[in-house]
Amino acid sequence: MQLPQNQNRKETPEQFEKWIQSKREERKFLRAFGTQQTVLKIPVVFHVIHDGSPVGSGSNISESHIIDQVRILNEDFRRMNADTTETPSMFSNIAADSEIEFVLAKQDPEGLATDGIVRILGSQDVYRPDQEVRLMAESYWPHDDYLNIYVTDLSGANLGYAQFPFSNLSGIATELENYSRTDGVVLDYKWVGTNLSTGSFDSYGRTATHEIGHWLGLRHIWGDGGCGFDDYCNDTPEAGGSSTGCSTNKTTCESQDMIQNYMDYTDDVCMNLFTVCQKERMRTVLENSPRRVSLLTSHGLLEPIQTVNDLGIRSIVSPIQSDCMDDVTPRTEIRNYGTNSITSYEVLLKVNNVVIETISESNTLEPGQTRIVSFSPITLEAQISNEITFEVSQVNGTSDQNSLNDQKNRLLSPFNIVEAPYYENFESNMDYFRITETGEESQWEIAAASYTTTDNQAAKAGFYEQTKNFGVRDFLLTSSIDLTGINSARITFNYAYAPRLQENQSDYFLDGLMVLISTDCGETYSDENILFERYGYSLKTANETSSSFFPIGKSMWDEISLNITRFVGQPNVQVAIVGVNGGGNNIYVDDLFVGNANLKEYDLGIKDISNISVVSCEQNTNSSLEIRNYGYATIDEMTLQVNANEETQEFIFNNLGLRSGESDNISLDISEFTVDGSNQFDIQITSVNGEQDQQAINNSVSFDVLIDQSEDYFPLKEDFLYPKWTTFSPDGTNQFDNMT
Ligand SMILES: [Zn+2]
The missing domain is CATH 2.60.40.10 (Immunoglobulins)
Incomplete structure (x- = not known):
């Protein structure tokens, strides 16, 4: 039972404690007016990341083990555990019912029915605690809506770990986002639920109770120091250190230790209480902390509203960013979210709110099934922004019964074709676009990056602090460039990258940089048109560092020159500088030039x-x-x-x-x-x-x-x-x- 994993974050424990203190005051005030909920419910999903063992054996633990664990959590947090009688009388008056309950998720992220258990064959059999990024990338439900509990085979004697919550103070939004993909609780499979053959001591499922305590803002009972170190709760006596085993009459710091507290290291069988102060801390976090407060209203708590006829727009496949006069072929992915088989449906395409085409198809989609619907190519007006809308209009000859998932929009920037040469130094122009493969927010941003001058600016893919979407390609696109009227062409740019210094590099995904070319107005970037591709150490231009990389001076940059003469004569060439996110370190790109290479004819x-x-x-x-x-x-x-x-x-x-x-x-x-x-x-x-x-x-x-x-x-x-x-x-x- 370890410390929370995000200890080196920027929000300090002191800042967090100051925040939680002010929120606790607010709570007292609100409670006086009776405006608070009593029992707070948290939707939980268990991701069983197993080694291929059949369900019920090894790390692929059975459903009954998970249900047993949820029962234990609810008993411990509601003080309905059978061993409350073991709480020493000197502590019994401060032992609290936290009025927090855990519910196996009823709806998955898309609103479909679930039992709250996801089973995934892991990319490795055993995970070390510092491999949380990899582990959590194997399966992910939004942390705003679910408490994600990962069950796997943790290496060594690790029982579990958790991520500590954040305050909602201004200025931590970026950091909060950085940690969004590692939020949650990780448990070694042997310590989930009751297990009387765990070895050093028997599991009564209290590893989860302890870790969720951390996840809700509780600190170790001994304050992670000796006497004089605070766990920020006055009703827990000071302790000289952690307690193991079951030494019930242990006295340190001139008082009897509360070894029965779930936030000690005592054997499961001897733990039996949270205190009133701990209850208040946890509820304060749950009612205020980002990614915690949203759980209380999560759709994961509710029975799925599954209707009979429910077709939904799941994603927009195309266009992503069309940037020239050529046609685009709109495509969307639909999914049957209802309980009926769908045999016919109608999907509309709108451009700037005007219906352009209605597609009626008679295909069979069983519940949960998906399909791509393609529309006829369209030509978009060049000088304006265009909003593309896909909308379900009919299902099985009747109207769709759930309008919440019937529509998706995408706004495309105005076209912009420039004649070569194209030059972007990222100082003031905005002649470029930033998009991701997944439609999420692009990581490319403009940042200071010292080159020949210290006030130089460059495009930065800030992967150092990016713990989301590993492997996702993040595009920095040029305008559409006209390469007619020249005989030869090249792309030149500078880039800087320092690999992240890791104890074990192989445990992290590799950052990558690619240069791709599209000749169909940005609709496709075929892998045949990859002009440049480097990953990890081969991308390196500066020494590896454990901190967020920032180039200092020209020597940390590489100049790249790529011959693109074979694209000469094309009227619409779009160049994509693609960062591939590995959560390693930052990549900087600057002084991007696309234009005449001034080559001789015969050389x-x-x-x-x-x-x-x-x-x-x-x-x-x-x-x-x-x-x-x-x-x-x-x-x-x-x-x-x-x-x-x-x-x-x-x-x-x-x-x-x-x-x-x-x-x-x-x-x-x-x-x-x-x-x-x-x-x-x-x-x-x-x-x-x-x-x-x-x-x-x-x-x-x-x-x-x-x-x-x-x-x-x-x-x-x-x-x-x-x-x-x-x-x-x-x-x-x-x-x-x-x-x-
Ligand atoms: Zn702990």
């Missing part, structure tokens, strides 16, 4: 040469030459001239089909030129597509090969890449050498 270069040993004891030397098209024209033919030992020969290569920015490896047999001893080779590109190459600087390579047939013990495996062509380039650089 083929030798990028690398390999398979040539410095010393070779055999004469059949096959070299592999990597050539790259640094120009914009597609190159089909190349003439290569090889000079060696005063001999010259030309090689012609055909059907290369090398597009702008592409590389190819060609093999060249140079064995017939070699003689025993030192061989000097010069290789040069002399023509491209029958024309002269327009940039000579990267056209030739020179190297030596030493042939020595007498040394047969020489290590043949040692293949040096010798030398690279850049040795022969005066400034050692080429503008687009790093274009991928």
Whole structure:
């Protein structure tokens, strides 16, 4: 029974205590007017994250165990437990009925009937307590509406843990959101409900009582310190430390310890009370704290209002953000939320509140089933915002009986097509869009990010504090860019990223950065059009850090240049910089340029040469030459001239089909030129597509090969890449050498 897990949050215990104190005063005042509910009910969902064992064995615990646990919680919190008689008389007058009850959820997040138990095959068999992010990502119901209790096999001797609540003071909204995905209680399966073979002591289900105590704001009875440390409750005596076992007459800090309190570490069998003060704290939290107070009015507490004919709009599939004049094809996901089979239905599409199309279909949807409904392509007006609405209008030839889920809207920004070049430095313009795959709020924001100047601003994907939606792609979109009228094109940008320093990196998801291109007005970003993709450590531009990453100076940034000449001629190109959330650290992107690459028409270069040993004891030397098209024209033919030992020969290569920015490896047999001893080779590109190459600087390579047939013990495996062509380039650089 450990500490709450969010101990390093920014809201300090002192701030929280000050807040709870003021709320307790308010409660007393309100109670005087009799305006408070008496019994507060909390809807609970148990997520059983198991190892594949059949239901009822191992970590896949039975339903009866869960029902037993709920019974124990209700008895303990209502002081209806059979062992109230064990409370020492000196504490019995302050032992309290908390008037808090727990109810297995009756409705799931979508309003469908549930037994409040979700069973998920975990991605791993055993979870460490610091893997809460991973564990909770396996199954999630909104924490505003449910107390999420995760049951799994916790590593070591861990029984359970919980997240402490937050105040509703202003200024903590961001932090509150950051912790939204790890709220709840985690229990080792062996300690759920009654279990008399748990080992060190028998389980009477009080691990859950203790952890929910934390989740409702209670601190350990000994104040997590010695005498003089406070649990912020005056009716619990000070204690010198935790108590284990069942030492009923233990005295520390000059008074008898309340080892019977659920917030001690005593064996389950010896625990039996919460105090009046603890009751007040828990109820204060439940009535005021964000993500707690909303539970009291959660639909999870209510019987599902399931009607016979109830078709609902579940999600909007398309459009996500259409940004050019082309047609979009609206699509929506519908679901049968009713009890009847649905055999026919009508769904409307509205644009700016005007019905555009009504689709009537005769498909069978059993209760719970979903289906995608596609509408005809439409053309949206360019200069205005467009609101797309999907609406269920008829089910089984009659009107739908539950209007709450019949409609969903999406507002699309006005179109904006810009001619290349497009440039965004995130200082003042707003020529970009931020959206997520899931329609939730985008994590891209504008933030200070020191580059060559300290007041520089950049786009920031703040994944350090993001504990939601792992793996979700978060898009930063350019306007639609017209790439007609230029011969070559490129994307350049700078980015900065420091991986998060973790004890065990593999326990966290990897942050990622991708660059994608859409040529259909942002409707699809096909994986074929991924131009750039890096994850985790390969994304790193600065040293890993355990704090929230902020770049300091240019050395922490990487410059990326991508050749997109193959998209030249397209009138609507949208570039997406995509952050993939791994909850690791922040990614910054700045100075995004999309425009003319100013490439020469014919510019083929030798990028690398390999398979040539410095010393070779055999004469059949096959070299592999990597050539790259640094120009914009597609190159089909190349003439290569090889000079060696005063001999010259030309090689012609055909059907290369090398597009702008592409590389190819060609093999060249140079064995017939070699003689025993030192061989000097010069290789040069002399023509491209029958024309002269327009940039000579990267056209030739020179190297030596030493042939020595007498040394047969020489290590043949040692293949040096010798030398690279850049040795022969005066400034050692080429503008687009790093274009991928
Ligand atoms: Zn604890």
